[in-house]
Amino acid sequence: MRPKFEQYADYQPETFEFSDKKAVEEIISRYPAYGKKSAVMPLLDLAQRQVAKHGPYGPYKDGGGWIPRAAMDKIAEIIEQPKIKVYEVATFYSMYKLAPVGKFLIQLCTTTPCWLCGSSGLLKVCEEFCGVHPGETSEDGLFTLEEVECLGACVNAPMAQINDDYYEDLTPDIFKDVLQALKDGKEVPIGSQTGRKGSMAQNGPTSMADKAKELGVI
Template sequence: MKPKFEPNAEYQPKDFSFKNKKKVDEILARYPSNQARSAIMPLLDLAQRQVGEEGAKAKKPYGGWIPRAAMDEIANVVGQPPIKVYEVATFYSMYNLAPVGKYLIQCCTTTPCWLRGSADIVKACEKELGTHLGETTKDGLFTAIEVECLGACVNAPMVQINDDYYEDLTPENMVQIVKDLKDGKKVSIGSQQGRRGSMAVEGPTTLEDLAKKEKVV
């Protein structure tokens, strides 16, 4: 479970303003002017990314989340009462409504991932981070949470870290990913076994000629 929305918590900043006004206008322009509330979701995403960009440069880093002040600003921008924005933000799991680490590790534990060992991935993660699910490491770098299916079951088990998927995990390569992120090293995303998309590990089993022609093998 992700950390819950506490509108009056001490960590909530007093105000928020969008830095990229051009982007705000661009988002609003996608919808008829009498349907500006349709822009709530992309504006929430924009706010979360702005906070994340600021957090990545902070002395004690933190990740993207959406303060209550940002939701109030969005309500103002789309001409709706704040509750209409809170309703949307609290419904969808991709919006973080409380501070998180610079790297948010979303561990999928739904049935296909679970059958392929997600419990061991979670355990390895918790051990390496020294935290439990839902907690943030003291250095502000990591928060690991449990989530439902992220739609990459064919390469289970997997986790999502910020915007990227890491698939075909083992406890060992999960630990290595965390270590590399901690050290600021480049980490390869996608399958950790090197398979292409969701192709079989040993290569294509059908349409082999086409796969060669398209240079996917």
């Protein structure tokens, strides 16, 4: 799913101000004065997180983070660049959402390793439990589903990223429980859902077991 850049959508706020000015200053301070424009990506991220926390603008009461056009314009002003330079970056990277999303953005990996390990079953859970197909947001505004390519956690496939966190070693039943817990506002452990440590073999380490013990991994 790539939400459209709906520049004139009526949920777009007229103006945007960063609420955490110190965070903006800290980001700008990471770069030399002549390279201020390099701050564009962390500032876009900051804007997206601000909307998630203090927003929302748009149709979902408790929606997730996205970047209104006014925020991009504000960033252009801060980094002293033409607005188009910010639009170019924001529209290129899929991690920036340009239209409202649900409170929980599910990025379900369906690339070959995850698919071989059962991602189709997880997709079905999303469709049945959340009532969404890829690219859609549930009626209650809680879940947005995206089908994505490999997220680099294939060894613990199948997996999904929900907001900032990875949920791995999923089965349809486990995934349903994770979604239910999120819906109920409960804490859900992140990472492997079967208790596997890191990316070691399911039955424990196959080499360097002594070292793993020494480091307290097992």
